[in-house]
Amino acid sequence: MGLFLGLNSFTGSLPASLVNATQIRFLDISFNNITGTVPPEIGMLCPEVLNFKSNQLMATTAQDWEFMTFLTNCTRLRFLSIQANMLGGMLPSSVGNLSAHLQQFIFGFNKISGKLPFGISNLVGLNVLDFPHNQLTGVLPDSIGRLNLLQQLYFNNNQFSGSMPSSLGNLTRLLVLSAGSNKFKGALPTGLGNLQEITEADFSNNKFSGTLPKEIFNLSTLSNTLDLSNNFLVGSLPPEVGSLTKLTYMYVSMNNLSGPLPDTLSYCQSLIELKLDQNYFNSTIPSSISKMQGLTFLNLSKNALSGVVPQELGLMDGIQELYLAHNYLSGHIPESLQNMASLYRLDLSFNNLDGKVPSQGVFSNVTGFLFEGNSRLCGCNSELRLPPCPPLESMEHKKKRHFIIAIAIPIVGAILCLSVMLVFFTRRKETKAQSTSTSGFQLMGDNYPRVTYVELAQGTGGFATANLIGRGMHGSVYKCHLLLNNMMTTVAVKVFDLQQTGCSKSFLAECEALSKVRHRNLISVITCCSSSDSSQNDFKALVFEFMPNGNLDSWLHPDVHDASRQLQGLTLMQRLNIAVDIADALDYLHNNWEPPIVHCDLKPSNILLNEDLVAHVGNFGLAKILSEPAAEQLINSKSSNGIRGTIGYVAPGSFNFL
Structure with missing residues (x-):
């Protein structure tokens, strides 16, 4: 027997008299406007399913949470959801005494504060534990690794701190792990590589540091999302990233990653969105990225990428948004980009690009295209807000200029040769004069790079x-x-x-x-x-x-x-x-x-x-x-006698006669 009152507009408080409905096995009052506290007696109903989702139920004191203590006697409870209410205060420690047969415990989107009760690890029958968007603090208990039947674990958007427990690697049946928007720090546990069935993982908006564990990129089952953005991760993007052949969304933005982008990225054939912006990736953009034919969104902006924009990018006719701004890219904009039929956002601003902006294909409508900060770009389209390209020279003018150049080059060459010879002999004399006083010392050899x-x-x-x-x-x-x-x-x-x-x-x-x-x-x-x-x-x-x-x-x-x-x-x-x-x-x-x-x-x-x-x-x-x-x-030595060094680090009573 069940009582299903969900998806209505009921108001007022929850009647304690419901406790008399002793035969109820399913009680669902979700998606209403019920207010007030939960009567403790409700916990005596002992249904299999208890769904209070999306109401305005409140709790601030331990007494308001007393219904949870009554529920600890319900051995047949399988599903408990108090999600999306206004429940606050601390989650009572009695939750650790709920039925070991409880399969889904959902209490996210509330105002619950304090620490997560250690006893929650006693709920070994759970396959869903969902408590995001609360105000929970402290560390995530290492004992959570005991819940080895878990398939979905959500604790994002809380205030957990400290290191992420390595015991999460014990949850080998996990399909979804959502840890984003907390205050975790330190390295990501290498034990996460044991999650051989996981399809989605979110570690974004924390304070994780250290290098990216290669073990995470060997999780070939990741098929939905891998989000590592907005942390303090360093080092390179490992070549093992090519193992993520089923992944749809990968976000590694806003870290301190560096080095070249690996060619193995092209193996990620299922990617739809790839965000690597706001790092320190350098070297060139690998042309092999063009093999990712399913990609619709690519962001490589705010890195240190150099070289030219690869012609091969024009083969990605399904891409819709391409962001390459704030790098050190040079050369012309490839005309092949005109063929990117789906492209409606292109940002090439603040690079070192030059030449004429293409005007055909997708460039015939440049709304949503940005090119500012490239001082040597030109274009005839007024929407570009670029200087116009100089007109093509007539054939006569070209011939005339070639004739002048043909005469001028030999004359200028002869003058340069004479100048070089004069400078050579002058410097030779200066070098001989300097060698007398400096004993042939050179400031730095030619094998050192020049910087200004x-x-x-x-x-x-x-x-x-x-x-x-x-x-x-x-x-x-x-x-x-x-x-x-x-x-x-x-x-x-x-x-x-x-x-x-x-x-x-x-x-x-x-x-x-x-x-x-x-x-x-x-x-x-x-x-x-x-x-x-x-x-x-x-x-x-x-x-x-x-x-x-x-x-x-x-x-x-x-x-x-x-x-x-x-x-x-x-x-x-x-x-x-x-x-x-x-x-x-x-x-x-x-x-x-x-x-x-x-x-x-x-x-x-x-x-x-x-x-x-x-x-x-x-x-x-x-x-x-x-x-x-x-x-x-x-x-x-006579003229340089004296103490050299720093007081406190010179042997007492000794001198450096240097």
Whole structure:
């Protein structure tokens, strides 16, 4: 027997007299406007199905939740839904005593707060546990991994924090896992790779960090959605992404991912939407993306992609929205894009594209197409808001210009040859004169990339304070995003304060020392810049590899405001490994390099740590290259006697006669 009152417009409160209907096995009052609290007596009905979904039922105190305690005596309860009401307060711990035969427990879209009762893991018969859009806090109990019959688990849009429990990997029958819009942090558990039946997974809008677990991309059963967007994930998109051949929607936007896009993306033949925007992906757009014929939405904007827009994209005639804005793309817009018959949104703005915008096919109506921020693009359509393309030259004008060029080139060539010869002999004399005073020292060899002041200023946001990562006696160090070898790379830039005495000498010393040596425990110099700034003042800077974990001093003496360093600290083994790294570097400089190099300023703030806490000795501004035997140099040195280094890190009573 059942009482089905759903999908009406009933108002008022729920009558306690319903408890007298002892034969009821199904009670459904969903989708009405019933208000007030749930009478405790209702829990004594013991139906198989109890559906209160989409009303205005309220709860604020423990007494208001008393009906749940009465329900714990109902052994035949299989379905319980109190979803989409106005139930607040804390979920009573008595829910852990509900029937072990309960199959679906649904209480999302309420105002329930506090922690999720630990005892909910006792409901081992559940195949649906659904409680999104509440205000639950604290950690998700690790014991939830006991619910190994679960097929659907929704807890998105709450305020859970801490790490995601690795025990979720025990839920091997899970089809849907929705964890988005919480405050989870740390790495995604690799145990998620055990969910071999899952079809949909949402981890978006959290604070997950670390690299993408390859195990997730090996879940070939994912057929609906994989959402990893809006986190702090780093590293590359693994080639295992090609295993997701059944996936329909993939969102990895708004992370810190980098590296090239893998060609294996093209194996995802079922994708309809792909969002990889707002990351640091670099290199070129792989032409193999065109093989994803089912794709209707592609967003690669706000990355560091370079090269040309592949002609092959024009083969994707089913795509409707294509976003490539805010990258470093260059060259012409391929005319093949005219053939993308379904395209109605195209954003190519803020790149380095040039030439004429196509005017045929889908480009005949450019409403919804954006091209701004490409200063060398032109177009005849007034809707484009681009400068008009220059008219084609007449044949006569072309012939005339070719004739002038044919005469001018030999003349200009002869003048250039004479100029080159003159410059060569002049520089040769200057080089000989300089070699007398500098002993043949070169600032940097030709194998180092060239960077300009403008590139460094742009990469650091105008040397903004937000990008400042250190300051020393001779200058300041900034975090910088720099395009090197056609790849956007994060580097550290040391800008020398040339107003300070000895800074120019320190710059030359670091160039000379670091351009010679190579060792895994020495900071690696990428290049240098000796130029003028925007005010035509002298500018000198060194570009180093970026060390994500800062310097050793910040780990040994953490800032009182840096809670992560205070809590984490360095383990004994990590300290020992760092000491060994430093010793290896010094042994290399003193005993395995000819001529030997003395650092002269070894201290914790000059020991830099990479992402794996491997130590790198840096700051060679006071370094001395012992070009003659050390003993003889100490004897012969007269003019530079004195203490070199930092007070507190120089051996007491000793001098560096350098």
